[in-house]
Structures are given as C-alpha cells and as structure tokens.
Amino acid sequence: MNYLFNTWPWYISGPLIGLTVSLLLIGGGKMFGISSSLRHFCAMALPNTRIEFLRYNWKAEIWNIMFVLGIVIGSFLASAFLSSSAPSLLPPHYHSVSGAIKLLLGGFLVGFGARYAGGCTSGHAIMGLSDLQPSSLVAVICFFLGGFLMLGIFQIAGVAL
Amino acid sequence: MSQIKFIIMGIYFGILLIKSDVASWFRIQKMFHFEEAHMYLVICSAVAVGMLSVFLIKKFKVRTINHQDIVISPKKFHRGNIIGGLLFGMGWIITGSCPGPIFAQIGAGEFMAAFTLIGALLGTLSYSYLKPKIG
Numbered sequence: 001m002n003y004l005f006n007t008w009p010w011y012i013s014g015p016l017i018g019l020t021v022s023l024l025l026i027g028g029g030k031m032f033g034i035s036s037s038l039r040h041f042c043a044m045a046l047p048n049t050r051i052e053f054l055r056y057n058w059k060a061e062i063w064n065i066m067f068v069l070g071i072v073i074g075s076f077l078a079s080a081f082l083s084s085s086a087p088s089l090l091p092p093h094y095h096s097v098s099g100a101i102k103l104l105l106g107g108f109l110v111g112f113g114a115r116y117a118g119g120c121t122s123g124h125a126i127m128g129l130s131d132l133q134p135s136s137l138v139a140v141i142c143f144f145l146g147g148f149l150m151l152g153i154f155q156i157a158g159v160a161l
Numbered sequence: 162m163s164q165i166k167f168i169i170m171g172i173y174f175g176i177l178l179i180k181s182d183v184a185s186w187f188r189i190q191k192m193f194h195f196e197e198a199h200m201y202l203v204i205c206s207a208v209a210v211g212m213l214s215v216f217l218i219k220k221f222k223v224r225t226i227n228h229q230d231i232v233i234s235p236k237k238f239h240r241g242n243i244i245g246g247l248l249f250g251m252g253w254i255i256t257g258s259c260p261g262p263i264f265a266q267i268g269a270g271e272f273m274a275a276f277t278l279i280g281a282l283l284g285t286l287s288y289s290y291l292k293p294k295i296g
Contacts (some may be wrong), residue, residue: 007176007180007181010199013180013182013203013249014203018208018214020170020173021210021215025218025233031234034286039289052292053292063167070170070175071175072267073175074269075178075268078176078178083180083221085176087184089258093188095273096193104277105255109248110256110283111252111283111284113249116295118242121204121253122293124236126204130214130215132204134238143183146250147254
C-alpha cells in the first residue's frame with residue numbers, strides 16, 4: 001500500500017497522464033487543454049465586455065470548466081486520502097508577501113504567455129505533441145527556453161527564487 | 162447531465178497531477194536545474210502514450226462513445242508560439258506551476274496558489290485586451 005501513498009513513479013504516472021488525451025477525445029470528443037479555462041473564466045466574469053476576444057459563447061465550452069473543477073476535487077482527494085502526509089507544493093518562503101508577489105507576477109506571465117502561445121503544457125506539450133503539431137513543438141521548446149532564460153537572469157542578478 | 166463525465170475526467174487528471182508530483186514547485190526547479198529526470202520522464206512518457214493514442218485513433222477512425230467523429234484541429238503557427246511560449250516558461254519556473262497544477266495546488270490546500278490563479282487570470286485578461294495590437 002505504501003506505493004499508493006508515495007509519489008507514483010514516472011513510468012506509472014506519466015503514461016496515465018498521457019491517457020487523458022484519449023480519455024477526452026473518445027469520451028467527450030474534446031481536445032486536451034487547460035489554459036482555455038482561464039479565458040472562459042474571464043469571459044464569464046465580464047459578460048458585457050467590449051474586448052472582442054472575450055465576446056463568445058463560453059457556455060459552449062463549459063466542459064473545460066467542469067474538467068478544471070474535477071482537477072480541484074481530484075487533487076483534494078489525492079492529498080487527503082492518497083498521501084501519507086500533506087504534499088508540499090510550494091516552498092515555505094513563498095508563504096510571504098514577497099512570495100505572493102512572485103506568484104502574482106509569475107502567474108501573470110503564465111496566463112498571458114499561455115494565451116499568446118495558444119496553449120499551455122497540456123494543450124501544446126501533451127495534446128499538440130501527441131498530434132505531431134509543429135507549432136506545438138515550437139511552443140514547447142520556447143516554454144523550456146523561457147524557463148532557462150529566467151533562471152539565467154536570476155543567477156546573473158544573484159537572486160534566489 | 163452530460164457534463165459530469167468531464168468532472169470525473171478532471172478528477173482523474175487532478176489525482177495524477179498530485180501523485181506524479183508534477184504540481185510541485187520543487188520538481189519544476191529540479192527540472193530546470195537538471196537535478197533529476199523525473200519531470201522529463203513524466204512528460205516524455207505522457208507524450209509517448211498520447212502520440213500512440215492519437216495515431217491509433219486516426220488509423221482506425223475511432224469515434225467517440227456517442228458515435229461522433231473525432232476532430233483534431235491543427236494549431237496554426239504564429240509568432241505567439243515563440244513570444245508567448247518564452248513568457249510562459251518564465252512564469253512556469255517562478256510559480257512552479259502551469260494552468261493544470263495551479264488548480265491542483267488549490268485543491269490540495271496550497272492556498273498561496275490563489276495568487277498564481279489571480280495572476281494568470283489578469284494575464285489572460287491583459288492578453289485579451291492587447292490581442293488586436295499584438296495578434
């Protein structure tokens with residue numbers, strides 16, 4: 001039983017994550033992707049906006065919001081019932097004002113970048129690469145380049161994340 | 162309620178985000194510092210399984226459980242793939258999460274991730290506003 005409560009090894013968890021692609025395609029006729037939900041939330045919150053990109057029928061994409069709701073429930077279940085101790089997901093020093101600022105700014109880059117790139121790690125790295133999409137390969141390479149670039153900037157500036 | 166199945170699929174994926182440790186800031190740091198292969202192996206094995214499934218779905222013209230055709234629309238290349246991709250990566254290493262893990266961290270009780278979510282929503286909103294100018 002310990003196996004269940006520890007971190008699942010990559011050769012179990014990785015392939016199971018990959019199965020989400022066919023689960024959504026065959027089970028729901030939907031392409032895997034999560035960052036679109038952020039757009040739907042914005043559209044939902046601003047029903048009378050003049051911003052063209054947020055004027056669409058988000059209700060037709062409600063499945064995406066349901067999927068995200070499921071992620072929240074599933075991760076709660078996993079941490080409450082499938083973990084020997086509460087999983088540590090963010091470092092203790094992020095539980096501070098400076099941590100909140102880092103998360104806000106970093107989150108901004110994630111949200112802005114994902115929409116500009118047309119997808120995130122799920123839509124491009126998993127779904128797009130699974131479908132051998134060249135634009136997804138470019139995006140994924142840039143995801144990693146961006147991370148390494150940021151790492152370099154922090155190291156040159158002598159700042160620890 | 163045809164939507165319930167999507168909640169269940171989300172639960173499946175949410176459990177995996179936590180149990181694979183992909184939603185952990187520490188794993189993301191170790192990935193970018195080349196300290197361990199875990200993240201790379203998770204991503205590569207997930208993509209391998211995804212590729213095989215898409216290949217089989219196309220080859221055997223698999224249909225959905227509701228007997229509808231499966232349509233996989235191509236993602237057209239544009240400069241956003243590069244610029245947006247770079248910005249995304251910068252945010253990825255700082256927050257230690259991407260859109261899926263943001264929701265997984267919140268579900269697992271990591272309340273600070275609410276800041277990441279607010280940031281991500283503001284980022285999405287800003288992009289939406291700027292889209293006519295930056296394409």
